[in-house]
Amino acid sequence: MIRVYNTLSKSKEEFKAVNPGEVGIYLCGPTVYKPSHIGHMVGPVIFDTIKRYLTYNGYRVKFVINITDVDDKLIAEANARNIPMSSVVAEMTADYLRNLEAMNVKNSVDYFPKVSEHIDNIIKFTQDLIDKGFAYESEGDVYFNVGKFSEYGKLSHRSLEQMTGEGGGMADRKQTPFDFSLWKSAKPNEPSWDSPWGKGRPGWHIECSVMSRELLGETFDIHGGGLDLVFPHHENEVAQSEARHGKPMCHYWMHNGLMQASGEIGKVGGRKTRTAEEGNIESQETDKISKSKGANAFGDMLKQFEPETIRFFLLSSHYRRPIDFSFERIEEVGKGLETFYRFAKRFEKITGHNFYHLPAAINRIEGDQTISNVTPSFPELAEYRTKFLEWMDDDFNTGGGIGVLFDLLRVLNKYIDDYKLETATGDVNRQALLIHGATVLRELGLTLGLFYEPPKEKTNAVSNELVGKLIGLLIELRASARKNKDFATADKIRNDLAVFGVTLEDRPSGTEWKI
Numbered sequence: 339m340i341r342v343y344n345t346l347s348k349s350k351e352e353f354k355a356v357n358p359g360e361v362g363i364y365l366c367g368p369t370v371y372k373p374s375h376i377g378h379m380v381g382p383v384i385f386d387t388i389k390r391y392l393t394y395n396g397y398r399v400k401f402v403i404n405i406t407d408v409d410d411k412l413i414a415e416a417n418a419r420n421i422p423m424s425s426v427v428a429e430m431t432a433d434y435l436r437n438l439e440a441m442n443v444k445n446s447v448d449y450f451p452k453v454s455e456h457i458d459n460i461i462k463f464t465q466d467l468i469d470k471g472f473a474y475e476s477e478g479d480v481y482f483n484v485g486k487f488s489e490y491g492k493l494s495h496r497s498l499e500q501m502t503g504e505g506g507g508m509a510d511r512k513q514t515p516f517d518f519s520l521w522k523s524a525k526p527n528e529p530s531w532d533s534p535w536g537k538g539r540p541g542w543h544i545e546c547s548v549m550s551r552e553l554l555g556e557t558f559d560i561h562g563g564g565l566d567l568v569f570p571h572h573e574n575e576v577a578q579s580e581a582r583h584g585k586p587m588c589h590y591w592m593h594n595g596l597m598q599a600s601g602e603i604g605k606v607g608g609r610k611t612r613t614a615e616e617g618n619i620e621s622q623e624t625d626k627i628s629k630s631k632g633a634n635a636f637g638d639m640l641k642q643f644e645p646e647t648i649r650f651f652l653l654s655s656h657y658r659r660p661i662d663f664s665f666e667r668i669e670e671v672g673k674g675l676e677t678f679y680r681f682a683k684r685f686e687k688i689t690g691h692n693f694y695h696l697p698a699a700i701n702r703i704e705g706d707q708t709i710s711n712v713t714p715s716f717p718e719l720a721e722y723r724t725k726f727l728e729w730m731d732d733d734f735n736t737g738g739g740i741g742v743l744f745d746l747l748r749v750l751n752k753y754i755d756d757y758k759l760e761t762a763t764g765d766v767n768r769q770a771l772l773i774h775g776a777t778v779l780r781e782l783g784l785t786l787g788l789f790y791e792p793p794k795e796k797t798n799a800v801s802n803e804l805v806g807k808l809i810g811l812l813i814e815l816r817a818s819a820r821k822n823k824d825f826a827t828a829d830k831i832r833n834d835l836a837v838f839g840v841t842l843e844d845r846p847s848g849t850e851w852k853i
């Protein structure tokens with residue numbers, strides 16, 4: 339049984355799909371006016387992992403991330419650069435998709451709807467809200483009348499009294515200060531569309547109510563986003579959708595923790611300052627962090643770190659916790675990931691099998707069968723697999739799951755050591771069990787979107803090859819020095835290499851090295 343923490347009920351609930359066997363996930367995406375930051379990758383990586391895990395559990399999952407291509411920030415950026423808004427959108431959408439592709443997320447997303455492609459639907463939805471008495475027009479703007487929706491505040495767990503004063507400006511056009519805009523009348527030189535209320539453009543919140551309904555239906559399964567979106571954005575989505583349809587917008591509201599840099603609370607990248615009218619209270623923190631290194635363009639970060647390392651970093655704690663961001667922290671987590679890479683190499687040497695081609699089970703039932711079909715099984719394999727699945731079943735606790743992957747890795751390495759598999763040539767049975775164990779490791783890794791393909795070598799191929807040859811030569815010289823009982827030379831080679839960061843490991847099969 340999979341359990342999901344629901345912001346709406348503030349508790350973990352058993353996951354039940356709206357339609358048996360199918361799951362719809364909607365994640366609030368970026369406003370494409372600047373290059374992506376690592377903050378933009380947090381939600382996509384987390385919800386991609388949730389999709390993978392649900393798929394592994396037999397569900398057909400539709401995953402939607404919207405692209406906000408009409409917005410105050412975009413208009414400001416286009417004006418500042420003196421280019422059309424559409425050019426900014428094209429450039430930054432391409433940047434975003436490129437980064438998602440690097441993170442192994444893009445292919446998992448089924449739809450990237452854009453606001454500009456849904457203007458007619460937005461106008462119709464807005465008109466419906468007016469007709470039903472939940473919204474009103476005022477001097478070319480249309481506002482949602484918060485007072486008319488009695489459940490307003492149920493997602494963020496606040497009362498209207500607590501919200502008073504957070505609504506901000508434009509009060510003269512609104513009936514109450516916390517009413518929010520569905521449609522904004524056009525200012526001079528702004529992109530605009532014709533509507534029953536004159537030229538204008540949609541507000542921010544309405545786009546998600548409309549696009550999620552178009553692609554996933556009136557009630558869908560999971561709505562995701564960062565914790566900073568609970569209020570006002572998601573609260574307003576609930577109000578719009580439920581007022582319009584008279585039924586729950588979605589069954590599970592899932593919110594990921596925000597990224598914090600250098601101990602500052604706030605977020606790195608992600609959605610930046612909203613206008614006061616839309617009630618964003620994160621702007622100060624965001625500005626602080628945007629000056630820190632975490633706000634570097636994600637494309638630049640990818641020059642420094644492999645995407646899989648960043649993915650591993652983002653999944654190494656539970657998604658609802660804040661993520662402590664620093665380059666040092668990513669490096670540290672990356673070292674852990676490298677122990678898996680080293681195992682893959684060691685494994686290939688022993689068995690002749692490429693770890694990344696092992697035929698791992700792609701769903702849970704198949705995986706269960708594989709485990710029970712192999713007897714005697716690899717020691718503790720079933721137990722570790724069960725533990726991993728328990729963590730993931732418990733609100734997708736990827737951090738706990740990764741901890742189990744490390745445990746399993748230790749057991750596999752110990753198995754190789756204990757039975758001297760690197761030297762034994764004849765023990766085919768033990769090799770077969772090792773292959774089985776490694777296949778399960780890969781099966782579990784794949785549910786997190788890890789171990790898809792071998793890691794890229796760090797430096798360019800030519801210098802890499804040369805370094806390998808030079809170290810190989812030194813290892814040979816050291817071996818012959820030891821043979822000649824010239825231990826001073828042998829030790830010097832070992833110690834000096836250590837100073838350069840190269841560690842030699844003497845194994846029964848020969849000397850291994852790592853940087």
Ligand SMILES: [Zn+2]
Pocket residue numbers: 365366367546571
């Ligand atoms: Zn949204």
